[in-house]
Amino acid sequence: MLARQRQALILDRVRQIGAVRVADLVREFEVSDMTVRRDLEVLHDQGLLEKVHGGATVPSRLASYEPGFLAKSALQQAEKAAISAEAVRMVQPGMALALSGGTTTCALAGLIAEIPGVTVVTNSLQVAEVFNRSGRHDQTVILTGGVRTPSEALVGPFATALLRTVHLDIVFMGVHGMDAKAGFTCPNLMEADTDRALIESGRRLVVLADHTKWGVVGIASIATLDQADVLITDQAIAPDALAAMREAIPDIILAKVARDGAAEAGPSARSTHAHEVARAH
Numbered sequence: 001m002l003a004r005q006r007q008a009l010i011l012d013r014v015r016q017i018g019a020v021r022v023a024d025l026v027r028e029f030e031v032s033d034m035t036v037r038r039d040l041e042v043l044h045d046q047g048l049l050e051k052v053h054g055g056a057t058v059p060s061r062l063a064s065y066e067p068g069f070l071a072k073s074a075l076q077q078a079e080k081a082a083i084s085a086e087a088v089r090m091v092q093p094g095m096a097l098a099l100s101g102g103t104t105t106c107a108l109a110g111l112i113a114e115i116p117g118v119t120v121v122t123n124s125l126q127v128a129e130v131f132n133r134s135g136r137h138d139q140t141v142i143l144t145g146g147v148r149t150p151s152e153a154l155v156g157p158f159a160t161a162l163l164r165t166v167h168l169d170i171v172f173m174g175v176h177g178m179d180a181k182a183g184f185t186c187p188n189l190m191e192a193d194t195d196r197a198l199i200e201s202g203r204r205l206v207v208l209a210d211h212t213k214w215g216v217v218g219i220a221s222i223a224t225l226d227q228a229d230v231l232i233t234d235q236a237i238a239p240d241a242l243a244a245m246r247e248a249i250p251d252i253i254l255a256k257v258a259r260d261g262a263a264e265a266g267p268s269a270r271s272t273h274a275h276e277v278a279r280a281h
Contacts, residue, residue, distance in 0.1 A: 101153025102174025
C-alpha cells in the first residue's frame, strides 16, 4: 500500500470515530510504529488531524467541535485513572454527589461505585450505566432527562430544571478546556447551561482535567477558574499553566501517573495558591 493511500484511510478513520491509536494502526496496516507516526506527522502538518500522545484526533481548533464519547475515552487514559484515584479520596459513605458528563467523570464513577450509601446525580448516560452495572442496592442514582450530546451527556431545560432542585455535597465536573481568560469551557451551548446549573447545586466544585485541557477553549464558558474549589490535574501540566491556575484556584492536586499507566503509589503534589504540601497516600 502506498503511503498516500494509507494516510487517506487513516484520515477517514479519524473523521469517522474522532480518534485513532498508533498501536491499532500498526496492527491494521502491518507496518512499523515509525511508519504510522510519519503518516500522522504528514497529516498533522497539513492541518487534517491533531497529533496527541499515542495517536491522533480530529483538529480541536474549532470552538464548537465536540468529539464522541468513544473517541475521548481513548485519550489520556492513564491521566484520567490517576486523577480519578485522587478524586475518590474526597468521597465518604452517605454523601450526595454530582458527576457531570465526560470520560474522566466516568472513570471516577467506577471507583465511587464501590462506596456504600452514596447518592449520585448525573446528566451522563455513561456514568449512570457504570452504577447500573455495579448492581449495588445501597446507592441512589438520579439521571436527569434532556437532549443527548455526542459526549453522551443529557442537556437542556429538562436537565437544568431538575438540577436546580437539588443540594449536593460535591460536584465533580469534567471540562472540555480551561484557559486563564475563558475559564472552564465546553463546545456545546446547552451543555454549558446545564453544567452551570450543576455547579450551583453543590457546596464544593471539584474540576477534573488532565494537562491537555489547558489552552483549549470551547464555544461556551462554564465557570471562571476561581469558581473551582479544587482542581485535580496531572503532573505533566505546563509550569506557566500551573502558575496561572494557582492565582485563582485555592486547592490544586497534581496526580502522579506511573509509567505503566496506573496511578502511582506515593505522594501527589498539592498546592494552595503560593505553597505546596505533600499528601501521603
